[in-house]
Amino acid sequence: MRVIEIAVGKDLKPVSDSWSRLADDAAPKAGEKVIVPLARLKSGDNQIFAAAKVGVEITGGDAVEDLKPWIDDLGLVVLRFGTFKDGRMFTAARMLRQRLKFTGDIRAAGDFLPDQVVFMLRTGVSSLEVADEFPLEAAKRSAKAYSVRYQHAVDTQPVAYEERARLP
Amino acid sequence: MYIYDKFDNTVVNERVADFRDQVRRRLSGELSEDQFRPLRLMNGLYLQLHAYMLRVAIPYGTLSAAQMKKLAHIARKYDRGYGHFTTRQNIQYNWIKLEQVPDLLGELAEVQLHGIQTSGNCIRNVTADQFAGVAGDELDDPRVISEAIRQWSTFHPEFSFLPRKFKIAVTGAARDRAAIQFHDIGIQIVRGDNGEIGYAIYAGGGMGRTPVVAPLIRGFLPKPELLSYIEAILRVYNRHGRRDNIYKARIKILVREIGAEEFTRQVEEEWALLRNEGINLPAAEEARIRKFFTPPAYEPAAKAAGEFEAQRKANPAFARWVETNVHTHKQPGYGIVTISLKPVGEIPGDATADQMDAIADLAEKYSLAEVRVTHVQNLVLPNVKQGDLFTVWQALGKIGFADANAGLIGDIIACPGLDYCALANARSIPVAQEISKRFESAERSALIGPLQIKISGCINACGHHHAGHIGILGVDRAGEELYQITLGGAGDETASVGQLLGPGFKADGIVGAVEKIVDIYLELRNPGEEFLAAYRRLGPAPFKERLYASH
Ligand code: SF4
Numbered sequence: 001m002r003v004i005e006i007a008v009g010k011d012l013k014p015v016s017d018s019w020s021r022l023a024d025d026a027a028p029k030a031g032e033k034v035i036v037p038l039a040r041l042k043s044g045d046n047q048i049f050a051a052a053k054v055g056v057e058i059t060g061g062d063a064v065e066d067l068k069p070w071i072d073d074l075g076l077v078v079l080r081f082g083t084f085k086d087g088r089m090f091t092a093a094r095m096l097r098q099r100l101k102f103t104g105d106i107r108a109a110g111d112f113l114p115d116q117v118v119f120m121l122r123t124g125v126s127s128l129e130v131a132d133e134f135p136l137e138a139a140k141r142s143a144k145a146y147s148v149r150y151q152h153a154v155d156t157q158p159v160a161y162e163e164r165a166r167l168p
Numbered sequence: 169m170y171i172y173d174k175f176d177n178t179v180v181n182e183r184v185a186d187f188r189d190q191v192r193r194r195l196s197g198e199l200s201e202d203q204f205r206p207l208r209l210m211n212g213l214y215l216q217l218h219a220y221m222l223r224v225a226i227p228y229g230t231l232s233a234a235q236m237k238k239l240a241h242i243a244r245k246y247d248r249g250y251g252h253f254t255t256r257q258n259i260q261y262n263w264i265k266l267e268q269v270p271d272l273l274g275e276l277a278e279v280q281l282h283g284i285q286t287s288g289n290c291i292r293n294v295t296a297d298q299f300a301g302v303a304g305d306e307l308d309d310p311r312v313i314s315e316a317i318r319q320w321s322t323f324h325p326e327f328s329f330l331p332r333k334f335k336i337a338v339t340g341a342a343r344d345r346a347a348i349q350f351h352d353i354g355i356q357i358v359r360g361d362n363g364e365i366g367y368a369i370y371a372g373g374g375m376g377r378t379p380v381v382a383p384l385i386r387g388f389l390p391k392p393e394l395l396s397y398i399e400a401i402l403r404v405y406n407r408h409g410r411r412d413n414i415y416k417a418r419i420k421i422l423v424r425e426i427g428a429e430e431f432t433r434q435v436e437e438e439w440a441l442l443r444n445e446g447i448n449l450p451a452a453e454e455a456r457i458r459k460f461f462t463p464p465a466y467e468p469a470a471k472a473a474g475e476f477e478a479q480r481k482a483n484p485a486f487a488r489w490v491e492t493n494v495h496t497h498k499q500p501g502y503g504i505v506t507i508s509l510k511p512v513g514e515i516p517g518d519a520t521a522d523q524m525d526a527i528a529d530l531a532e533k534y535s536l537a538e539v540r541v542t543h544v545q546n547l548v549l550p551n552v553k554q555g556d557l558f559t560v561w562q563a564l565g566k567i568g569f570a571d572a573n574a575g576l577i578g579d580i581i582a583c584p585g586l587d588y589c590a591l592a593n594a595r596s597i598p599v600a601q602e603i604s605k606r607f608e609s610a611e612r613s614a615l616i617g618p619l620q621i622k623i624s625g626c627i628n629a630c631g632h633h634h635a636g637h638i639g640i641l642g643v644d645r646a647g648e649e650l651y652q653i654t655l656g657g658a659g660d661e662t663a664s665v666g667q668l669l670g671p672g673f674k675a676d677g678i679v680g681a682v683e684k685i686v687d688i689y690l691e692l693r694n695p696g697e698e699f700l701a702a703y704r705r706l707g708p709a710p711f712k713e714r715l716y717a718s719h
Contacts, residue, residue: 087329122325161453
């Protein structure tokens with residue numbers, strides 16, 4: 001597994017990453033950055049906050065609204081794609097940014113296509129967790145494939161009608 | 169009509185480049201068919217029984233003459249010389265080679281056409297009233313918001329992987345020619361209490377194996393708020409639509425399972441938050457789009473009216489065609505011509521390259537260079553002067569498209585069926601051909617009056633049989649092709665789902681059964697009563713009894 005940072009207008013960049021998944025019932029070690037499932041976060045198990053940073057992993061069926069009580073304490077939200085067809089993750093990312101005003105890292109994990117990176121960038125995803133054989137070149141192309149946007153999402157670049165309005 | 173600017177062109181050109189690369193990766197083996205599938209589907213490319221099929225979007229059914237010429241050229245160069253106009257106001261080519269698709273799309277892009285979002289689980293090509301802008305009964309031109317929706321939905325980053333496909337239709341008239349209540353979202357332009365223009369919103373309609381007439385979820389939506397409202401609907405659907413079963417994944421199932429009231433509540437709740445997130449279309453952009461649909465400078469009511477009268481008198485066949493295929497234009501002295509792509513015994517919706525070229529020429533000469541595609545697989549010349557109708561009719565006769573059957577029994581919708589489609593149970597096209605031959609006589613079909621027959625080769629209902637006055641559905645019973653009949657469906661503003669009449673018929677009995685139904689109707693109807701009205705009055709009983717009496 002490796003982690004790749006993505007950002008609008010920037011090249012995809014593999015980065016070293018210090019997050020680790022906390023085993024069920026285990027307590028975090030001091031200084032550790034841990035990822036827990038949503039259920040653990042909701043269980044009220046406060047010992048997880050002994051970690052240096054806490055991240056949470058959600059899947060398609062989870063409601064992002066449930067993260068609200070902890071949103072300022074979370075450093076990472078992992079969106080796990082059960083299948084690349086699970087478009088709920090794009091809604092989740094966007095709501096995290098726009099509704100919950102989440103400013104930490106949003107990471108796509110699981111089964112997604114390199115060609116979906118263009119949509120991830122626009123909905124607020126900021127990193128990818130991928131297998132070593134992930135076709136990075138294809139994802140890089142996807143990130144740069146489109147220069148015009150027709151609708152507002154999370155990214156702040158102007159959309160077509162705003163660019164039109166600026167034309168002389 | 170709407171003309172792309174540099175931004176629109178860039179979107180399409182970048183898509184061609186993107187797909188060119190994806191095809192290269194597929195051909196080199198870098199992508200497996202499994203990985204390639206979702207990518208090709210986003211470009212309207214299907215793998216059919218015999219070859220690839222490419223579906224080209226014709227947004228809200230509007231084409232320029234130049235675009236029609238390009239479609240003819242594509243048919244000649246990349247297909248077997250013809251194309252097939254579909255019930256989504258699109259065109260399909262059935263014999264496409266994968267390695268040629270990037271070049272084909274490049275050629276389409278030259279005339280601002282593409283295959284974007286004509287398949288896959290995304291917001292599909294938006295459809296609208298084919299008489300938009302020219303119908304007398306229109307409150308406002310539906311193409312303006314249709315174009316806004318086209319842009320908003322293109323590569324929508326949140327809604328490109330929905331539970332299932334998603335179809336939006338718009339009408340600006342009270343008379344619904346776009347079957348909006350059989351769509352995932354149906355939009356009707358209406359007036360509010362103070363006379364201002366806004367929208368009535370229907371959601372959760374559809375055909376397929378669970379036909380549903382969409383409930384009205386909002387009676388009046390203020391005009392500037394349309395995009396945020398449909399975004400709210402899409403978001404509720406994207407989050408809560410079922411993803412565990414492909415047959416239960418359309419929005420209609422969600423609406424049915426939680427109830428229209430609860431669904432509406434969720435949409436309204438979402439919308440209350442979304443409407444302030446900068447999604448709505450700015451007035452300046454609405455005005456920019458609207459300019460493209462400014463009515464043309466019509467000539468004052470043609471002087472040729474007398475001549476037109478004389479031509480009709482002298483020519484009963486022409487008079488009959490005018491009666492059925494020419495619709496009243498909002499501008500006196502003009503007519504809206506429906507070109508029937510249903511010549512007797514031919515494949516509904518098919519047109520050869522030469523026929524497309526000829527129609528493009530007619531559009532250029534006689535219809536302000538515009539053609540429309542209808543959801544019943546016909547074409548329309550929207551702006552023909554009455555004085556030119558006779559010439560147009562004669563020219564259509566030369567290419568075999570002068571049948572006076574628009575809206576009549578020969579104007580059949582049929583899905584591709586077993587001749588092309590991998591999912592089919594039964595043939596559809598030959599049944600359509602046989603029925604149209606059986607009712608070949610123009611006098612007889614005029615006597616029968618408005619009657620819509622719609623045929624699907626399987627329960628997926630691409631032939632809209634649920635909305636047919638007479639619907640025919642191909643089923644498979646122990647390896648045998650059988651045809652079931654439904655009666656009383658309608659896709660207009662009185663939308664209803666047809667009811668199954670009884671056991672199916674074999675291929676050699678289905679046409680006779682249809683004829684029998686028509687005979688029963690003719691016998692039982694009140695003077696001037698159309699088929700649908702008669703069926704609604706009589707119910708299925710008399711048809712059932714007499715149709716199955718001999719069995
Ligand atoms: S209705 Fe069935 S047979 Fe006909 S085109 Fe659709 S899937 Fe194919």
